[in-house]
Amino acid sequence: MKRRQFLTNTAITAVTSATLVSCQSQNKTTVVANSLPEVRWRMVTSWPRSLDTIYGAVEGLCNRVKELSGGKFQITPYAAGEIVPGLEVFDAVQNGTVECGHSAGYYYIGKNSALAFATSLPFGLLPAQQNAWWYYGGGLEAMRRVYADFNIINFPAGSTGAQMGGWFKREIKSASDLKGLKMRIPGLGGEVMAAMGVTVQNIPGGELFLALDRGAIDAAEWVGPYDDEKLGLNKVARYYYYPGWWEPGATLELFVNKTAWEKLPKEYQSMLEVAAKEANSSMLAHYDFVNQQALQRLLAGGTSLNPFPDDILKQAEKIAFEIYQKNAAQNPMFKEIYQSWLEFRKGIIQWNSINELSFANFIHRA
Numbered sequence: 001m002k003r004r005q006f007l008t009n010t011a012i013t014a015v016t017s018a019t020l021v022s023c024q025s026q027n028k029t030t031v032v033a034n035s036l037p038e039v040r041w042r043m044v045t046s047w048p049r050s051l052d053t054i055y056g057a058v059e060g061l062c063n064r065v066k067e068l069s070g071g072k073f074q075i076t077p078y079a080a081g082e083i084v085p086g087l088e089v090f091d092a093v094q095n096g097t098v099e100c101g102h103s104a105g106y107y108y109i110g111k112n113s114a115l116a117f118a119t120s121l122p123f124g125l126l127p128a129q130q131n132a133w134w135y136y137g138g139g140l141e142a143m144r145r146v147y148a149d150f151n152i153i154n155f156p157a158g159s160t161g162a163q164m165g166g167w168f169k170r171e172i173k174s175a176s177d178l179k180g181l182k183m184r185i186p187g188l189g190g191e192v193m194a195a196m197g198v199t200v201q202n203i204p205g206g207e208l209f210l211a212l213d214r215g216a217i218d219a220a221e222w223v224g225p226y227d228d229e230k231l232g233l234n235k236v237a238r239y240y241y242y243p244g245w246w247e248p249g250a251t252l253e254l255f256v257n258k259t260a261w262e263k264l265p266k267e268y269q270s271m272l273e274v275a276a277k278e279a280n281s282s283m284l285a286h287y288d289f290v291n292q293q294a295l296q297r298l299l300a301g302g303t304s305l306n307p308f309p310d311d312i313l314k315q316a317e318k319i320a321f322e323i324y325q326k327n328a329a330q331n332p333m334f335k336e337i338y339q340s341w342l343e344f345r346k347g348i349i350q351w352n353s354i355n356e357l358s359f360a361n362f363i364h365r366a
Contacts, residue, residue: 036265041075041099046086046107048206049079051227053290054252057158057283058102061254064275065268073268075100079206086204090255094150099260102157104252105143106187107202113327114146114334116188117341118154120250122320124341127159127284129348130249137344142337151258155276158252159284161291163244165308166221167212167228167237175312184208184220188323189246195319196312205231212236221246224287225294239304245316252283 043062047055055077062075080086089101090108105118117139125133133139134156147154166185172178179197190200203211203220205227211217213236220237221244222228234240254276261269299305328335 036069036072036267039073039264039268041073041260042083043075043077044080044083044089044092044098044101045077046080046089046101046103046204048204048231050230051205053223053227053283053286054158054160055079057279057286060282061102061157061275061279064278065271068271068274069268073271077102080204081206086206087202090150090152093152093255093257096151096257096259099257101255102252103255104186104250105154109187111150112146112333113188113331114143114337117337118143118146118251118253119187120247121324121341122189122192122246123248123317125249125345125348126352127161127249129345129352130251131156131159131280132348133341133344134251138340142340146333146337147255148258153256153258153261155254155256155273156251157254157276157279159280159287160223160247160250160252161284161287162249163247164221164224164228165241165244166219167233168219168239168241169212169237170218171239171304171306172241172309172312174309175315178312181219182217184211184217185246187246188320191323192246192316192319195323196315208233209236223250224291225298226287226290229294229298234298234301234303238302239306240298241306241308243308245308245313251280254279 043058045055045058047058049055058077062077066074083098084092086103087107089103090111092098093101105115106120109116120130124130140156143154166183168181170177175196178193180199181197182199182201183193184201184203185193185198186202190202194200201211201217203217205222208220208222209232212220212233220233222231222233224244228234228240254272256272264272295305324334324338328338
């Protein structure tokens with residue numbers, strides 16, 4: 001046989017074999033897909049539909065699961081108030097009213113103070129640090145032990161990035177100006193503010209505009225420029241403060257009813273986990289992109305941008321760590337997580353002061 005004919009025949013054989021393997025693989029995938037059941041879930045959230053950052057990420061998560069499963073596994077998201085109020089997502093998932101939900105763990109610290117770690121602690125971790133703790137620093141394993149007591153399995157499924165310090169109707173020049181103020185601020189950050197003389201309230205995002213406009217509260221924090229502008233907070237309060245020391249890197253979570261989770265095929269469990277991780281990274285990127293533009297619009301519209309006075313930051317930090325010690329003394333689970341978290345925080349702050357802070361300081365000076 002001539003060499004050219006041999007090579008041609010060999011190539012044809014290789015292509016034919018590859019085609020057969022490919023077809024067999026596709027057929028196998030099709031058979032597996034066809035063997036999986038159709039599953040329909042509902043997901044309640046703590047977010048209004050108007051926020052294409054948070055609620056949009058939830059829709060993206062649900063669409064991703066549908067895409068990965070070829071339409072066999074579908075999750076329908078619902079905005080706050082459509083099935084349950086925004087701050088009752090945890091209970092709805094725990095009780096099996098719905099199969100899953102999207103919310104923030106620190107809304108529910110009344111159930112267990114350790115749930116604060118799931119979202120963010122005042123003077124805690126920045127976004128990249130928070131993700132490192134979640135995925136490699138023992139955070140996921142620790143928080144799953146907490147949620148297990150409530151028949152819930154959790155997944156990080158959204159990062160807001162470092163947040164702003166919120167909107168105030170009057171200027172804040174010192175810690176004494178906080179006394180008597182009525183403010184919307186959840187989690188342990190709310191406990192810190194309460195210790196500084198603030199009357200704290202926890203109000204869903206969709207209700208903040210009316211609460212500020214009607215004088216039910218004097219100040220409110222949500223996330224950052226883009227969301228705050230969408231909620232109209234700049235229209236009812238002029239003074240915008242930074243940094244959001246109580247949420248330097250907030251994580252939002254997917255809550256799944258553990259009983260419903262255990263009924264899912266392994267393939268669907270993997271799809272849900274993948275979709276949650278994608279939502280966690282894409283939300284952060286989205287916020288970093290839109291916040292810079294929104295801030296410029298707010299400033300052009302008359303917003304007064306101000307840093308918190310140093311005495312507020314110093315006093316708040318002192319109170320925050322006193323609260324952590326108190327919780328550790330009262331709650332063994334909080335103590336266990338806190339000790340590990342504190343060691344992680346120390347190490348990563350040291351590292352980031354070398355690899356990131358030095359560069360950031362130079363750039364900002366320039």
